[in-house]
Amino acid sequence: MFESTKVGRSVSKDDFKEQQEALRTELLEVQRELKQSNIAVIVLISGVEAAGKGEVVNRLNEWLDTRGVQTFAFWDETDEERARPRYWRFWRSMPPRGEIAILFGGWYQTPIEYRFKGHCSDAELDGELNRIVDFERMLIQDGALILKFWFHMSEADQKARLKELSRDDKSRWKMLPDKSKFSEQYAAFEQVAERVIRQTDRGGCPWYLIEAEDRRYRDLTVGKTLLHAIRSRLAEPPIATVKTSAGSPELPSGASAQITLLDQLDLSQSLAKDEYKSEMKRLQVEINELAWLAHNQKRSTVLVFEGVDAGGKGGAIRRITTAIDARLYRSIPVAAPTDEEKSHHYLWRFWRHIPRAGYITLYDRSWYGRVLVERVEGFANDAEWQRAYSEINRFEEQLVDSGVILLKFWIQISQDEQLKRFKDRESVPYKQYKITDDDWRNREKWPQYKDAVNEMVVRTSTKHAAWTLVEGDDKPYARVKVLRTVCDRVRDALKRDPEPTAGYLPCGDKRPTQEQP
Structure with missing residues (x-):
């Protein structure tokens, strides 16, 4: 050669x-x-x-x-x-x-x-x-x-x-x-x-x-x-937009033939007030202890929160952050990309916030916007959002291979519950900032978003980064399920010493010191 x-x-x-x-x-x-x-x-x-x-x-x-x-x-x-x-x-x-x-x-x-x-x-x-x-x-x-x-x-x-x-x-x-x-x-x-x-x-x-x-x-x-x-x-x-198959089968007409994973969730589940208080108190104590244990073991954690508008992502995040020392975490609210972010690959702005060993990053919406809002609203062309599934899977695999504890939550509520929460936000002064014209417009595209979410879960719920679907009509039930899942997954992960998978070079403290070229 x-x-x-x-x-x-x-x-x-x-x-x-x-x-x-x-x-x-x-x-x-x-x-x-x-x-x-x-x-x-x-x-x-x-x-x-x-x-x-x-x-x-x-x-x-x-x-x-x-x-x-x-x-x-x-x-x-x-x-x-x-x-x-x-x-x-x-x-x-x-x-x-x-x-x-x-x-x-x-x-x-x-x-x-x-x-x-x-x-x-x-x-x-x-x-x-x-x-x-x-x-x-x-x-x-x-x-x-x-x-x-x-x-x-x-x-x-x-x-x-x-x-x-x-x-x-x-x-x-x-x-x-x-x-x-x-x-x-x-x-x-x-x-x-x-x-x-x-x-x-x-x-x-x-x-x-x-x-x-x-x-x-x-x-x-x-x-x-x-x-x-x-x-x-x-x-x-310029690269032309190529319309190709998204990888999902064409379904027959009829409601029973159009059922998705979200339709199988039992949104009627709820939690009594007393049980919620006692369980929340116990879980918040445990999650604080686990956060410090992960810090001492130098294991970083990434929590991804996605869900329908008014689904309760913010409430679930607050129940976690109020229980953890503020020095250990960062909460990243993801909105429309800035001009600087648009000038890079869409994953660039999320890589920037990956926590260092021992710390926690919570994403309020995430890189899944590429296959959700950008797909449905037409901000990404077919080729861009279709290849994003494999790009996201590789990205998450790298995180897990390097020792990151990665958890992904989708919080789902019914259309009736969403309407109730929208009206509540409009009537309560301190909640009015939460409701926008975009929220109402997105509601009109409920079927398109439901199909996009179904495909997202199917194609990105992997062994190393599985989705947790949360029934969110009852806020106490949803919050407890999120915290319980975080505690269970983090506790199990900390019991195992992460080892690089085949084909991934050693990382973190296992990497030998590099020399100057």
Whole structure:
């Protein structure tokens, strides 16, 4: 694979000077065009040691307008990053549409290092590479342009470059103790790199292998490749909305043939006042104890609350938060996305709030808006909301694999009960802020929302992240069921020491300390 990076390509000083001036002008021009587009550009910089990755990135920042470029290095892992799922740090680095992000190593650095150092097997590496392919496909389908550069050189050239760097005061800080002996392990590293590149080289997201021995050739090749890729992408027509099957069968007409999971809920269930008070008191004491126990065990918890308008999500959340120390949780109310959030993949704003180990995040509405309100109201096209099921399942799988305790609640009430609560909100001054014109309009689309919820539960209630359907006509019953479920699930989870599943590299405190590249 790497033979083409060892043939001795080079560029003279005069040729470099002449081509650099034209290239820089064209890059600035295409960057201005990019700013007006809906395309986010992600540039991954990887390769063998001493190939000059830092020099390339510095050159790109020299040629481009740095106001539209962000550079991220992943050689050191902060406490904040170590306390969250591994991909949290990458989501925080995603550029908004119209801008460029340059990532040193990116999501490839850890898998390569782990396999090279023997921290994982080939099977575990392959599993993580499959996760990466899915991740990149998801970003590309959302409109991102990903360029992956691998810088390579021969073993002899690398040995000479390492020796040169060790004598350079400006570069000596990068030379960790074992880097000077890196060339002794050249063949082993090259073997791992070839496996990674072959399994993640895709038509929509290819690897560009760059010969790195001659600096001028290397830099021009990267610059011209970047220019061509952005130009080509800008010239492409917008992605058309494709109407495809949603994956659900076409049901016969008739009420009995249209029954959904929600129709099977017994909404008449209720709880006596005395029983509610005693049970609520007991559960709130227990949930407070479990919150501190999870904190001490460094297990984070994510609670997702969805349901029909006026279903009682806020009341259930308050019964949890009033029982827990405020230092341990954050409650995230999810409304229409801001302009900043719209400029990223829809999951970006939810990744931002994933709690660190030992803490709790409660989402009052969540990423399921993509397959509910955005689907029904037409804010997402068919292709976007249909692929969201698998995207959400992978997202939740990553959370659970990293040790997060994830619980999802759908609170359902009848149409009659909803109407009663709407009128109550209109008549009580301190509740009037809760009722909006959108609530009344959504009520008119009850059948569409019921079908969307049914499909959502069917396609996203998984072994690692099952839905709990809550009968909500009686508020006391619903609140007790939610708290009891939280206590039972958290208690059971804390009894088990989470272990990474096959294909997911170790995370959290189990990750070895990463070294600088």
